[in-house]
Amino acid sequence: MSARTLLFIACLLTTCAHAAEVDGRSIALQCTGCHGTDGNSQGKTPELIGKAYDQLARELKKFGAGRKHPTMMDRVVRSYTWAELKAAAEYFASLDEFARD
Amino acid sequence: MTDRRAFLKWLSASGLAACAPPLRASSQAHVVVAGGGFGGATAAKYLRKFNPALKVTLVEPRKELITCPFSNWVIGGLRNIDFITHSYDKLVKHWGVRLLQDRVAGIDAEKKTVRLGGGDLLRYDRLIVSPGIELDFDAIEGYGAGDSEAIPHAYQAAGEQTLNLRRQLESMSDGGVFVISVPLNPYRCPAAPYERASLVANYFKRHKPRSKVIILDAKSRIPEQAHFYRGWQEFYRLGEKDAMLEFVPGPDGAAVSVDAKTRTVLTGEWEEKHKADVLNIIPPNKAGKLASSNGLTDDSGWCPVNPVTSESMLIPGVHVIGDSADMSPLPKSAYGANSQAKNCALAVIDLLQGRSPPEFPGWMNTCYSMLSDHHAVSIMRRYKLDNGKIISVKGGGASPYDTDHAREVSYAISWYRNMIYDTLG
Numbered sequence: 001m002s003a004r005t006l007l008f009i010a011c012l013l014t015t016c017a018h019a020a021e022v023d024g025r026s027i028a029l030q031c032t033g034c035h036g037t038d039g040n041s042q043g044k045t046p047e048l049i050g051k052a053y054d055q056l057a058r059e060l061k062k063f064g065a066g067r068k069h070p071t072m073m074d075r076v077v078r079s080y081t082w083a084e085l086k087a088a089a090e091y092f093a094s095l096d097e098f099a100r101d
Numbered sequence: 102m103t104d105r106r107a108f109l110k111w112l113s114a115s116g117l118a119a120c121a122p123p124l125r126a127s128s129q130a131h132v133v134v135a136g137g138g139f140g141g142a143t144a145a146k147y148l149r150k151f152n153p154a155l156k157v158t159l160v161e162p163r164k165e166l167i168t169c170p171f172s173n174w175v176i177g178g179l180r181n182i183d184f185i186t187h188s189y190d191k192l193v194k195h196w197g198v199r200l201l202q203d204r205v206a207g208i209d210a211e212k213k214t215v216r217l218g219g220g221d222l223l224r225y226d227r228l229i230v231s232p233g234i235e236l237d238f239d240a241i242e243g244y245g246a247g248d249s250e251a252i253p254h255a256y257q258a259a260g261e262q263t264l265n266l267r268r269q270l271e272s273m274s275d276g277g278v279f280v281i282s283v284p285l286n287p288y289r290c291p292a293a294p295y296e297r298a299s300l301v302a303n304y305f306k307r308h309k310p311r312s313k314v315i316i317l318d319a320k321s322r323i324p325e326q327a328h329f330y331r332g333w334q335e336f337y338r339l340g341e342k343d344a345m346l347e348f349v350p351g352p353d354g355a356a357v358s359v360d361a362k363t364r365t366v367l368t369g370e371w372e373e374k375h376k377a378d379v380l381n382i383i384p385p386n387k388a389g390k391l392a393s394s395n396g397l398t399d400d401s402g403w404c405p406v407n408p409v410t411s412e413s414m415l416i417p418g419v420h421v422i423g424d425s426a427d428m429s430p431l432p433k434s435a436y437g438a439n440s441q442a443k444n445c446a447l448a449v450i451d452l453l454q455g456r457s458p459p460e461f462p463g464w465m466n467t468c469y470s471m472l473s474d475h476h477a478v479s480i481m482r483r484y485k486l487d488n489g490k491i492i493s494v495k496g497g498g499a500s501p502y503d504t505d506h507a508r509e510v511s512y513a514i515s516w517y518r519n520m521i522y523d524t525l526g
């Protein structure tokens with residue numbers, strides 16, 4: 001693959017949101033005051049970095065369906081569309097590539 | 102490392118992770134940020150995080166950030182001042198922000214320069230201003246800036262004022278009265294005065310059980326009202342004969358004048374007298390002086406801005422974020438300032454590179470309030486643009502009654518740690 005193609009793919013995979021409907025990064029930035037920059041939590045709030053997209057999506061769906069007893073996340077999830085949460089989860093899932101080595 | 106990992110690492114290291122086109126001249130642009138509180142520090146960090154080629158200078162006169170969030174914990178004796186004191190080191194060392202310990206004395210938007218307190222001029226391509234609030238010392242007769250030593254407000258910069266109020270509460274004898282006066286909206290952190298009253302009552306309950314808290318309010322409705330009333334009844338016997346906490350809502354509770362010598366407040370039309378042993382007056386708020394003295398405010402006393410970019414409606418090239426900006430109904434809070442700052446940083450990066458911005462996400466606000474040392478309540482709301490107006494999104498609100506409020510205390514502490522990390526580290 002040429003560097004150009006790789007760049008293109010990397011953009012699709014990560015943060016090239018300008019073409020997309022929802023900008024996962026700017027949605028995700030609304031979560032990081034509570035979850036820490038890049039989801040790298042410094043406290044009891046769970047980390048979002050280093051988790052696969054499927055796992056994040058599963059947790060978010062559970063909050064939305066009222067199947068957990070959260071203190072906060074049911075309200076958070078109800079304030080977004082699924083497309084927005086999906087894009088944010090994809091963004092967090094894309095970050096561990098950079099941070100974990 | 103796989104090839105893809107190596108490549109992505111290279112991408113991020115070279116600042117191309119956000120798919121920026123190869124560096125252009127404009128990416129050497131200089132952004133000056135005035136004020137290193139929650140708005141300014143977050144903006145400086147995120148400008149560098151998402152465009153490391155940008156030169157970012159933060160001008161802040163204070164050596165350390167002592168935060169208003171959690172200052173009520175210090176006033177209530179639950180934490181000491183070190184807990185809310187933070188260095189700017191990581192902004193400089195990790196994020197490469199240039200920090201000038203100075204204040205911005207003037208803005209020349211035509212020449213795109215700011216003048217520092219020391220006299221030096223700084224040229225900017227974009228200026229971000231986040232000076233917080235100024236207190237209106239003309240609003241309550243008898244309470245001027247000169248009285249804040251004897252009668253602290255503890256509502257602008259945390260630090261000396263916070264410790265002053267704490268010392269007064271500690272030296273007050275059991276059986277004393279703490280009076281707190283709360284202004285009309287809008288002011289920073291709508292729930293903070295009630296949290297403060299609760300934590301002072303909590304301190305009295307544990308250490309000076311014959312003492313009393315009186316809240317004098319200019320308003321009749323308060324945020325998270327049902328939660329506060331319930332907590333005050335349950336913990337401090339609100340409404341009972343031997344109540345430890347009394348609430349006088351507006352208009353009867355509105356402070357009209359203060360006699361500083363006797364620590365007496367007169368309220369409402371009938372000028373009812375309330376004598377305090379420790380008195381805490383919170384005057385009405387307005388935009389920071391840096392904003393008002395440089396033509397960034399309108400008649401309301403706040404700064405009108407384009408909500409998407411935070412650029413001033415009055416002075417092009419200057420962005421105003423944080424408490425000074427008129428973003429109503431988004432509350433003036435640390436979380437709100439941090440949320441605005443990140444949107445603003447992304448908008449400034451796009452503007453400097455002549456790119457069109459992606460879909461606008463709106464803002465998030467969250468806030469934890471302590472009703473006692475083991476009971477916290479949270480509020481969370483998202484805000485969006487609707488035909489150019491800011492509206493709150495359905496779904497948010499205060500925690501339900503049956504939430505585990507003790508667990509919310511530990512999430513409040515985690516909230517604070519992560520807010521500091523997202524702002525400074």
Ligand SMILES: Cc1cc2nc3c(=O)[nH]c(=O)nc-3n(C[C@H](O)[C@H](O)[C@H](O)COP(=O)(O)OP(=O)(O)OC[C@H]3O[C@@H](n4cnc5c(N)ncnc54)[C@H](O)[C@@H]3O)c2cc1C
Pocket residue numbers: 135136137138139140141160161162163168169170171172173203204205206231232233234255256257258289290293389391422423424425433434435436437438467468469
């Ligand atoms: C008691 C209390 C409790 C609070 N609790 C919470 C809470 O729990 N959660 C929450 O979300 N919010 C809380 N807040 C609100 C929060 O503190 C503010 O909303 C937030 O600090 C706003 O950020 P800002 O950047 O606008 O202003 P600030 O954080 O006040 O920062 C302004 C900075 O600008 C600097 N400055 C001023 N003039 C100049 C100049 N001329 N040149 C350079 N620098 C200058 C100042 O030194 C200061 O550091 C609380 C507030 C109070 C008073």
